[in-house]
Amino acid sequence: MTRDIKRPVPFGRAARAVFDLALEGMVWSRRSLLMVVLVGLPVLVAVAYRVGVAARLTASLTPFALYGDLVVFVYLRNILPLVALFYATALVADEVEGKTLTYLLTRPVPRPAILAGKFAAYAATTLSLALPAVLVTFFVLLTRSTGMSLGAGAPDLFRDLGVLALALLAYGALFTLMGVLLKRPLIPGLLFLYLWELLANLPGYLPRLTLTAYLRSLVRHRPADEGLAEIFGEVLPALLCLEVLAAVVVVCLAAAAWIFSTREYVMDQ
Amino acid sequence: MSATIEFVRASRWYGPVIALNDVSTTLGPGVTGLLGPNGAGKSTFLKLCAGQLAPSQGEVKVLGIPSWGAPELFHRVGLCPEADAFWDQLTGLQFLTGLLRLTGYDEAECRQRAENALHAVALLDAKDRKIGGYSKGMRQRVKLAQALAHEPEVLLLDEPVSGMDPVNRRRVVDLVKKMGREGRTVVVSSHILHEVEAMTRRVLLIHNGRILAEGDVREIRDLMDEHPHTVALRARDPRALAGAVVGLPHVLSLTFGTDGEWVTVQTAKPDELYGNLAAAAEQAGVTEMYSPDENLESVFRYLVAR
Numbered sequence: 001m002t003r004d005i006k007r008p009v010p011f012g013r014a015a016r017a018v019f020d021l022a023l024e025g026m027v028w029s030r031r032s033l034l035m036v037v038l039v040g041l042p043v044l045v046a047v048a049y050r051v052g053v054a055a056r057l058t059a060s061l062t063p064f065a066l067y068g069d070l071v072v073f074v075y076l077r078n079i080l081p082l083v084a085l086f087y088a089t090a091l092v093a094d095e096v097e098g099k100t101l102t103y104l105l106t107r108p109v110p111r112p113a114i115l116a117g118k119f120a121a122y123a124a125t126t127l128s129l130a131l132p133a134v135l136v137t138f139f140v141l142l143t144r145s146t147g148m149s150l151g152a153g154a155p156d157l158f159r160d161l162g163v164l165a166l167a168l169l170a171y172g173a174l175f176t177l178m179g180v181l182l183k184r185p186l187i188p189g190l191l192f193l194y195l196w197e198l199l200a201n202l203p204g205y206l207p208r209l210t211l212t213a214y215l216r217s218l219v220r221h222r223p224a225d226e227g228l229a230e231i232f233g234e235v236l237p238a239l240l241c242l243e244v245l246a247a248v249v250v251v252c253l254a255a256a257a258w259i260f261s262t263r264e265y266v267m268d269q
Numbered sequence: 270m271s272a273t274i275e276f277v278r279a280s281r282w283y284g285p286v287i288a289l290n291d292v293s294t295t296l297g298p299g300v301t302g303l304l305g306p307n308g309a310g311k312s313t314f315l316k317l318c319a320g321q322l323a324p325s326q327g328e329v330k331v332l333g334i335p336s337w338g339a340p341e342l343f344h345r346v347g348l349c350p351e352a353d354a355f356w357d358q359l360t361g362l363q364f365l366t367g368l369l370r371l372t373g374y375d376e377a378e379c380r381q382r383a384e385n386a387l388h389a390v391a392l393l394d395a396k397d398r399k400i401g402g403y404s405k406g407m408r409q410r411v412k413l414a415q416a417l418a419h420e421p422e423v424l425l426l427d428e429p430v431s432g433m434d435p436v437n438r439r440r441v442v443d444l445v446k447k448m449g450r451e452g453r454t455v456v457v458s459s460h461i462l463h464e465v466e467a468m469t470r471r472v473l474l475i476h477n478g479r480i481l482a483e484g485d486v487r488e489i490r491d492l493m494d495e496h497p498h499t500v501a502l503r504a505r506d507p508r509a510l511a512g513a514v515v516g517l518p519h520v521l522s523l524t525f526g527t528d529g530e531w532v533t534v535q536t537a538k539p540d541e542l543y544g545n546l547a548a549a550a551e552q553a554g555v556t557e558m559y560s561p562d563e564n565l566e567s568v569f570r571y572l573v574a575r
Contacts, residue, residue, distance in 0.1 A: 005344035009373040017370035025356050099354035103415065106319055107371035108343040264322050266283070 005108075011116070014109035018117025019124075026125045031086055035126070038079050039133035042070040046140040063141040064153060068221030070137055071160050075130070076167055076215055081197075083126055084171035085189040089179035091118045092260060101265050112257035119176055119253065126168050131161055156220055163218045170211055170245045173252035180259045207234060211248065214241040271297055273423055273454040274318055279327035281313050288313040290478040291327070296456060300449035302465030302486070303458040305475035311458040312351060314475060315425045318456065319348040331423055344372065347416035351427035351458075353408055357401030361392055361411045364400055365418055372419045386418035387411070391440055405432040413441060417448070424448060424455045430464055442467045462486075497521055498539040505554030507532045513549030517542065 008014070026032065049066055061069070092115070095101035104114050135157070142153045174192075178185040200212035207213035217236040272295035281289040289310045303311050316322045317329045323337035334342055356364065365383035366376075374382060387393045390410035395403065400411060409432050416424060426445065430438045445468045449455050459465045465472060466486050474481040482488070504510045511523055511532050519538040526533065536542040550558075 003344065003373040006341060008340040009371065013373070014371060017367065020370070021356070021359075021367040025358055028358055098356075099350070099352040100356055102321065102348065102350045102352070102354070103368055104371070105321060106343050106346070106348045107368065108340050108373065109371050110340060266316075266322065 008108045008110050009113075011110055011113045014107075014113035015117040015120065018104065018109070018114050019120045022118050022121035023124060026087070026121050031090070032125065032129065034086070035083050035129055038083060039075075039130050041079070042074045042137050043133055043140065045070065045074075046137045050140055067138060067141045067153070068156075068219075071134070071164070072216065072219060072221050075134060075164055076219065077197075077212065080126075080130060080164060080167045081171045081193050083130065084168055085175050085186070085193065087122050087126055088119075088172040088175035089185040089189055091115070091122060091176055092180050093185070096265055105265065111261040115176070115180075115253070115257050115260050119172065122172055122176075123169060126172070127165055130164060130168060134161060134164060160219060160221075163215060166218070166242075166245050167211075167215050170215070170248045173249040173256070174211070177252040177256040177259075180256045180263070208236070208244075211245070214244050217241050273297055273332055274456065275328075275330040276314075276317070277328040277330075279317060279324040279329050281317060281322060281325050287478050289317065289324075292478075292480055293327075294473065294480055294483060296454060296473070298449075298452045298454050299471060300445055300455045300457060300469035302469050302472040303456055303475060304460070304462065304465050304472045305458075305481075306460050309460075309475045310478040311460075311475055312427055313478075315348070315427050315456065315458055318423075319346065319425050321348075344419070345421050346423045346425065347419065347421035349413050349416035349424075349426045349429050351431075353405070353412075353432075355400045355408065355411070358399060360397050360399055361387055361403070361407075361414075362396040364411060365415055368415050369418055374419075382418050382420075383414075386414040389417065389444060390414045391437065406434050406437050409433050410437060410441070413444075417444075422453055424453055426455065426457045428459055429457060430459075497535050497537055498542075499533060499535050500539065500542060501526075501531055501533045501559055502550070502555050503530050503557035504532065504550075505556065507553065510549055510553035510555065513553065514542070514546065517545055 003009075009017075046066070049063070053063075092101070095104065105111070138153065138157050138160075175185065175189055178189055178192075182188060197210045197212045200207045200210040200216065213234070214236060217234075218238060218241050222235075274296040276292045276294050279289060279292045280287065292314070303314060305311050313322065317324055318331055318336055320331075320336040320339060320342060329336050331342055332345055336342060359367065362380075362383055365386060366379040369379040369382055370376075384393060384396065387396050390413055392407060392410050392414065395407060400408065403411065409429065413426070413429055416426065429445070430441050433441060445455055445457060449469065457465060457468055470486045471484070472486045473483045502510060507525060507530060511525070514520055514532075514534055515523055517536075519536050519541050520534055521537055522535040524533045525531070534542065546555075549555075
């Protein structure tokens with residue numbers, strides 16, 4: 001293959017090469033161990049529920065209602081945003097802290113391709129860990145022995161998987177931007193998740209400034225909310241939700257790529 | 270000499286700290302030693318060459334192209350950074366092939382080039398071991414291998430032999446000299462004079478962000494010979510030792526350490542001092558001797574003061 005040394009390596013090839021380099025490090029990291037624990041928690045809840053049912057304990061929730069609660073309150077509202085926060089803010093920060101960014105920045109590749117490859121590795125890692133956990137939760141709760149039909153729940157399952165994947169992408173893009181913009185993005189990220197995102201429970205247009213409102217509107221489960229959310233919870237049109245979430249992904253990644261391309265990274269000795 | 274690296278009134282500062290100050294110089298093919306004490310601005314000089322930093326003022330060009338914001342330059346430039354940093358979970362071969370893929374080679378060529386580079390630094394036998402399990406010297410060598418695997422025209426090496434054992438140090442020195450002979454522009458930074466001397470006679474002296482001198486390393490040696498040397502001696506009877514050396518014509522000053530065991534002698538001719546010292550040392554029972562001047566810092570201080 002002839003290389004054109006007057007130009008950087010094409011974007012797609014460069015991003016793929018970065019993806020391959022980044023993937024192994026991401027999958028076999030301590031962060032992934034933490035993620036397995038996090039995404040495994042709802043599975044444990046589901047197993048405990050099944051054990052309780054088998055022991056003929058009285059359950060106040062049906063299996064499907066519990067599954068809906070786990071999807072909306074646990075995966076969508078807490079676990080996946082946290083997973084996105086821990087992974088995506090570290091996409092560049094880890095390389096800076098480990099001083100390995102120099103190796104990537106001294107290759108003939110466009111800098112946005114480095115970010116794209118790393119984001120793709122993030123998406124592959126988190127999706128391949130989170131979605132199977134949701135599947136297992138679903139199957140543990142909704143089997144014949146619990147009196148529920150798997151077939152009846154399947155459309156919801158596929159929809160849930162799609163929304164959860166979108167959540168990982170949207171939060172991931174936002175936190176990638178925070179990661180390249182801020183030196184210490186974890187605290188601002190947590191504040192965003194647990195203060196700003198509470199706006200989703202307020203009346204009027206304020207919920208539209210949160211990701212939660214759009215993601216929550218896309219799932220069919222409507223678990224009983226508490227407090228303000230119970231009073232003001234609004235379901236936004238699905239098309240609007242998809243458009244906004246797609247825009248968040250594109251705009252945040254584009255901004256992150258621009259910042260990453262123009263910023264100097266000084267690796268202290 | 271055609272210039273492959275060109276600094277035109279280049280300065281670089283980090284906030285209020287000036288790391289490189291109004292530097293103008295050109296470097297051409299062959300090996301050039303970038304010599305200076307820690308914190309002199311050597312790494313900043315190399316980072317400017319490698320497009321890791323933009324000059325705050327002035328211009329830095331490599332192969333005729335401004336180095337900042339020109340990724341295509343890295344087809345022809347290799348950097349061996351100083352930091353001991355790796356993706357430790359990768360093997361030596363994976364590390365090199367991964368980076369070569371980023372340089373645009375196909376799989377087969379990546380592997381071939383990676384193996385050639387690992388062979389050049391004597392790491393082929395360890396190619397399938399994880400870098401996390403490499404010794405410090407092996408890590409230094411694999412870092413060097415990634416810089417030269419794509420056979421760059423310009424090679425920037427930041428303290429490349431630090432932490433290496435003498436055999437591998439020799440190997441790397443030979444490799445650097447060979448690359449210089451092949452017509453590549455090799456810039457090697459170090460704060461140890463004899464390390465640089467082993468690779469080249471052409472040096473660039475840098476101190477406090479300024480180019481202090483550039484030229485043949487022998488000139489630096491001559492300057493060092495004019496520089497008053499300090500020799501510290503520990504003796505059982507330091508006063509007897511002082512009495513023996515104080516009459517020597519080239520001894521400039523003599524001080525006693527506070528612990529009563531050390532004598533510090535300043536001399537204009539260290540070789541003569543060492544020659545005359547044998548008998549006195551035996552009588553006074555000298556147990557330890559070293560020269561605090563055996564580092565570049567004192568030479569630079571001396572040069573700056575001249």
